[in-house]
Amino acid sequence: MIVSAALCPSPPLLATELTGRADILPDLRTACTAAIAHLLAATPDVIAVVGAAQETATWNPDNRLDLSAYAPVAGGHGKPGLPLALGIGALLLDEAAYTGRRILQAVDESAQPGDCLWLGRGLAAAAPRVGLLAIGDGSTRRGLAAPGYLDERAIPFDDAVQQALRDSDMAALAAIDPDLARDLMATGRAAWQVLAGAFADASPATDITYAADPFGVAYLVATLT
Secondary structure (H helix, E strand, O other): OEEEEEEEOOOHHHOHHHHOOOOOOHHHHHHHHHHHHHHHHOOOOEEEEEEEEOOOEEEOOOOOOOHHHOOOOOOOOOOOOOOHHHHHHHHHHHHOOOOOEEEEEEEEOOOOHHHHHHHHHHHHOOOOOEEEEEEOOOOOOOOOOOOOOOOOOHHHHHHHHHHHHHOOOHHHHHOOOHHHHHHOOOOOHHHHHHHHHHHOOOOOOEEEEEEEOHHHOOEEEEEEO
């Protein structure tokens, strides 16, 4: 049963190994740290990290993100590198000194909503007390300098996701159009729909602790209980 969940984005800059002493996105870092603390406070038996990748697969929980893919000076971990979303999730758990059982679950970035919901229901049944960490970004097309350039549909899309969370409306998350999300380069869509499936018919208490678009990318941090 799901007892707690958190949503965090996946910018590689959350890895301090890439930023060194530079204090980049401090408010986002603080929000992510607090969201993970909230997740751990529920004392889950297992934490499932969910993020989009090229295919749906469960990864070795000992694997980590290969930061050398993002900066030549960053060293790898000697093991196959995780997809970005799973790697950021694992990094956040490591920074919180979490040593309990974890499941690293990638979901095909083009997976249909029904498949995501089914996967979420399965994760919710993985243990008596399950924590879920959904990793991914909103649209990346929120301005002329954004990675995906400007798309006028981006802000309404992100606003709808935030409203669904504020309303604890898992059905609205489940109804996100995957084609629109793909057009807007919103990598969090599949993970959010896995989360919706995990909560099924529940109406969790939600709290959005960060919502901004540095670099023209929508970053969202939220907790659900």
